[in-house]
Amino acid sequence: MKLQPSVREAMLGAVPSLRAFAISLSGNIDRADDLVQETLLRAIANIHLFQPGTNMSAWLFTILRNLFRSEYRKRRREIEDVDGAYAESLISHPEQHGRLEFEEFRVALAKLPRDQREALLIVGASGFSYEEAAAICDCAVGTIKSRVNRARARLSDLLSIRNADDFGPDHTTRAILTAGGRGADRR
Amino acid sequence: MKEQKSGKPSLPIEQPEKPLRPDSTMQTETQIRAPQGRLSRDVQRKLGETLQAMFHEIVKEGVPDRFAKLLEQIEDKHQAAPARESTVQLTKASELDTTGSQCDPLAEPHLQIRKTGDKGSS
Numbered sequence: 001m002k003l004q005p006s007v008r009e010a011m012l013g014a015v016p017s018l019r020a021f022a023i024s025l026s027g028n029i030d031r032a033d034d035l036v037q038e039t040l041l042r043a044i045a046n047i048h049l050f051q052p053g054t055n056m057s058a059w060l061f062t063i064l065r066n067l068f069r070s071e072y073r074k075r076r077r078e079i080e081d082v083d084g085a086y087a088e089s090l091i092s093h094p095e096q097h098g099r100l101e102f103e104e105f106r107v108a109l110a111k112l113p114r115d116q117r118e119a120l121l122i123v124g125a126s127g128f129s130y131e132e133a134a135a136i137c138d139c140a141v142g143t144i145k146s147r148v149n150r151a152r153a154r155l156s157d158l159l160s161i162r163n164a165d166d167f168g169p170d171h172t173t174r175a176i177l178t179a180g181g182r183g184a185d186r187r
Numbered sequence: 188m189k190e191q192k193s194g195k196p197s198l199p200i201e202q203p204e205k206p207l208r209p210d211s212t213m214q215t216e217t218q219i220r221a222p223q224g225r226l227s228r229d230v231q232r233k234l235g236e237t238l239q240a241m242f243h244e245i246v247k248e249g250v251p252d253r254f255a256k257l258l259e260q261i262e263d264k265h266q267a268a269p270a271r272e273s274t275v276q277l278t279k280a281s282e283l284d285t286t287g288s289q290c291d292p293l294a295e296p297h298l299q300i301r302k303t304g305d306k307g308s309s
Binding site: 002003008011012015016017019020023024033036037040041044102105106109120121124125126152153155156161 | 245249253254262
């Protein structure tokens, strides 16, 4: 299998965000890296299906998302007992990605229903448009929008965010933000 | 909790400030939610920023060697031994023979790259 240099480049170029997506989706680095690897393998095996000129990143996200879902179905018994049980398990892995300041956010993210988490990550973090997200998730644009909105609302509930000043890794940052005169007034 | 229909020409009863949720005693509700139960723009924007910051923490790690090598290995395997078993060693990144490989992900792999499956033979 000889990949076109441009295809190869596009594939590797998509890996960082693909990996961030996988880690945020699964909450587990090892599992995420396996997902990325499996995604690349599938992509290469099916590279003839990729249309040059189209978005490689979106194509890889689609594959990864489908892999994650089918794997999720297999593991459902393990994970489905969630009332945060799965999310709780994440807390016991402080070597988890990123700095500690995102810990709370990550745990909240893990508590979102899968569809919502997925939509929020694709649109809100990975920077795809609603249309691209709809294609990746094989659903209507309106469905994506509604999932993203519900995800945001649920996140703010989980994080007890009252207003924009409640954000921040710790009180110091909050204090700085507040001292900076950032009003919380809604407009 | 009745929803106000936009089609109505006028409201018979004046409702200066419609309570968001009668059962809610949390004063925060009024701050988080705009009238239709949506998050305020400020909160939405900050949520987005935090999410992106978290995401970027991972993105900036770039491409782990594991994946660059994987692509090389697959291409090499298929080129050098197209007729042989096509399964690729998946998880043993540490065992990859990188002595002759090129690490530049943009470079085309050449035939002299050794296959990992050849360890036993000469």
